[in-house]
Amino acid sequence: MSEHVGREAGEIAALPAGVTVDLQGDTSMRRLHPLTPVLRSWVVLAAGIGFLSTQLTNIVQGEVFGFDDGGGGGGLSIPVWAVLFGGALIAALAYGYLYWRFTKYGIQGEVLRIDTGVLFRQSRQVALDRLQAVDIVRPLVARLAGVAELRLEVAGGGSSEAPLAYLSLPHAHQLRAELLARAAGLDAATPEAPERPLVRVPTGQLLLASLLSGSTITLLVFGVAVAITITVTGQAEFVVPFIPALFGTAIATVRRFVVNYAFTVAESPDGLRIRKGLLDTRSQTVPPGRVQAARVTHPFLWRPAGLVRVDLNVAGYASANDNENEKTSVLLPVGPADVAYDLLHRVLPGLDLAGSAPEPAPRRARGLRPVGWRRLRAGAQATFFVAEEGWLGRHVVVMPHAKPQSMRLTQGPAQRRLQLATVHLDSTSGPVAVAAVHRDQYAARVMLDAEIELERAARVAAAPDRWALPAE
Amino acid sequence: MSPALRTVRLITLGATLAVVAIIGLAVGFLVSWRVGVVLLAVAVLGFAWGAVLIGRQVASWGFDIGSDALTIRHGVTFRELVVVPYARIQYVDVQAGPLIRKFGLAGVQLHTASAATDAAIPGLPAAEAAGLRDQLARLGETRSVGL
Numbered sequence: 001m002s003e004h005v006g007r008e009a010g011e012i013a014a015l016p017a018g019v020t021v022d023l024q025g026d027t028s029m030r031r032l033h034p035l036t037p038v039l040r041s042w043v044v045l046a047a048g049i050g051f052l053s054t055q056l057t058n059i060v061q062g063e064v065f066g067f068d069d070g071g072g073g074g075g076l077s078i079p080v081w082a083v084l085f086g087g088a089l090i091a092a093l094a095y096g097y098l099y100w101r102f103t104k105y106g107i108q109g110e111v112l113r114i115d116t117g118v119l120f121r122q123s124r125q126v127a128l129d130r131l132q133a134v135d136i137v138r139p140l141v142a143r144l145a146g147v148a149e150l151r152l153e154v155a156g157g158g159s160s161e162a163p164l165a166y167l168s169l170p171h172a173h174q175l176r177a178e179l180l181a182r183a184a185g186l187d188a189a190t191p192e193a194p195e196r197p198l199v200r201v202p203t204g205q206l207l208l209a210s211l212l213s214g215s216t217i218t219l220l221v222f223g224v225a226v227a228i229t230i231t232v233t234g235q236a237e238f239v240v241p242f243i244p245a246l247f248g249t250a251i252a253t254v255r256r257f258v259v260n261y262a263f264t265v266a267e268s269p270d271g272l273r274i275r276k277g278l279l280d281t282r283s284q285t286v287p288p289g290r291v292q293a294a295r296v297t298h299p300f301l302w303r304p305a306g307l308v309r310v311d312l313n314v315a316g317y318a319s320a321n322d323n324e325n326e327k328t329s330v331l332l333p334v335g336p337a338d339v340a341y342d343l344l345h346r347v348l349p350g351l352d353l354a355g356s357a358p359e360p361a362p363r364r365a366r367g368l369r370p371v372g373w374r375r376l377r378a379g380a381q382a383t384f385f386v387a388e389e390g391w392l393g394r395h396v397v398v399m400p401h402a403k404p405q406s407m408r409l410t411q412g413p414a415q416r417r418l419q420l421a422t423v424h425l426d427s428t429s430g431p432v433a434v435a436a437v438h439r440d441q442y443a444a445r446v447m448l449d450a451e452i453e454l455e456r457a458a459r460v461a462a463a464p465d466r467w468a469l470p471a472e
Numbered sequence: 473m474s475p476a477l478r479t480v481r482l483i484t485l486g487a488t489l490a491v492v493a494i495i496g497l498a499v500g501f502l503v504s505w506r507v508g509v510v511l512l513a514v515a516v517l518g519f520a521w522g523a524v525l526i527g528r529q530v531a532s533w534g535f536d537i538g539s540d541a542l543t544i545r546h547g548v549t550f551r552e553l554v555v556v557p558y559a560r561i562q563y564v565d566v567q568a569g570p571l572i573r574k575f576g577l578a579g580v581q582l583h584t585a586s587a588a589t590d591a592a593i594p595g596l597p598a599a600e601a602a603g604l605r606d607q608l609a610r611l612g613e614t615r616s617v618g619l
Binding site: 129130132290292315403404405406407408409410411412413416424426427428429433448452455456459462464465 | 550551552556559560619
């Protein structure tokens with residue numbers, strides 16, 4: 001790289017007049033899409049329009065109907081508001097412009113460099129061989145403007161996310177293909193890999209699944225209770241305090257539907273491709289070998305329909321926030337069990353859930369799990385660790401032996417009295433936790449020791465980070 | 473673990489319970505000795521029980537620098553055995569608060585890509601802690617793999 005820069009510096013003298021060269025950077029550094037400042041300040045714009053319209057209605061009401069405007073807008077007239085709002089908008093646009101002016105990115109050899117910051121300059125280098133996933137996110141406004149945000153998830157700290165907002169859509173696709181090709185160890189000019197669709201979630205099924213969730217049932221039960229109380233007492237006022245909570249529940253259900261609308265999963269040589277979203281769309285690419293752990297959930301309410309859900313842990317998608325996980329860590333929001341398991345086997349090659357069944361927990365686990373102790377199963381297969389639990393709703397959790405970050409054996413006071421212990425395989429953060437709960441304490445120790453060996457062997461034999469290159 | 477860790481923890485416990493005892497005395501003089509005595513008893517008994525527990529807790533800590541992984545064991549009521557392969561170590565911290573530093577101690581904390589990894593060694597002589605950190609960082613570096 002330095003050689004390249006040196007040569008360029010030597011050529012500057014020969015450049016024709018009128019051509020400027022950014023001496024600090026490299027000519028390979030690019031700017032974001034020119035619409036970025038406008039799109040970044042659109043929040044201010046929307047807030048302003050919203051506020052102005054309420055003010056306007058108040059004033060019109062006041063003038064036409066002679067209502068007294070009791071609101072906060074009291075003494076201020078429309079021009080004053082317009083000036084305030086205009087000032088805010090100009091400030092936002094100016095900041096947006098500066099942000100755009102000072103943000104540059106470019107691929108330099110093995111890293112993606114992103115320079116940002118107006119006052120405090122920051123230069124971030126993203127090591128491409130550590131790339132865990134690449135997402136193209138398009139909020140509604142970005143879709144209207146024909147642009148997209150590119151998000152890179154890198155292994156490491158919590159906020160390792162490196163977003164590039166905004167790029168033109170074709171350029172976002174091209175950059176994603178280039179990043180994935182370089183991350184795989186292929187030539188940068190490799191075209192976007194072809195893909196083969198695996199699953200498409202029908203809208204009807206998603207709607208059914210969203211409605212058959214615990215929160216909807218809560219809503220229903222509450223509604224019935226309210227209806228009964230109202231008919232008995234004839235008073236409706238006491239419902240009011242509960243309305244915000246109900247609203248929240250309803251919104252969660254709607255959000256789950258909107259986020260996962262038109263969910264498709266496709267397979268390509270550079271990884272798993274997931275697309276979804278009704279208003280904001282998200283197109284995820286998870287390269288091979290980046291799935292840390294997976295969980296198949298059989299919710300009780302979906303059982304008659306035979307539907308299940310699949311969640312993933314991918315490093316970098318990590319979040320303690322359920323809303324965020326709903327956006328990033330879902331492999332299949334809803335689907336028939338056979339489709340889901342088929343998909344799981346494709347995502348985790350070598351998995352054989354139909355083969356050896358994991359071992360059940362001992363009978364005395366009943367003391368701690370009076371209900372569902374029979375369903376506590378766990379065990380190691382050739383390349384995967386598998387654990388199951390749950391009575392009404394069931395979970396099946398799988399993790400490749402090559403993926404635990406650490407392994408733990410824990411025993412609480414109640415467990416000690418029953419000579420039980422739990423084995424945990426610690427995954428990168430995400431919705432899936434892997435544990436063999438309430439095993440016989442000696443069997444648990446044997447399981448831990450076996451897992452230590454399996455982890456070591458699998459790690460040593462693991463595919464290289466640049467998955468397209470042959471192992472060294 | 474260094475026996476000095478026990479002293480440090482006893483001081484911390486003592487300081488906390490001393491506050492309870494002082495409140496007990498104040499309540500006794502100002503309000504009622506019935507409540508005050510109860511508070512004093514809580515402080516004294518709490519210290520005795522805590523001292524026993526701290527002794528066992530500190531004694532329960534142990535670690536082993538294996539060929540491929542660090543193993544840490546700790547806990548009396550809630551027992552835990554943690555195995556962290558060196559290849560998974562992202563970084564190692566050495567921490568020491570003011571009190572623990574007075575006794576020449578320091579704690580070592582390991583971080584992996586998993587937030588669930590609970591791998592810490594709380595009370596080592598400061599020089600030993602720094603040495604352990606360097607050793608672990610070296611072991612992690614030579615074996616480092618991707619996730």
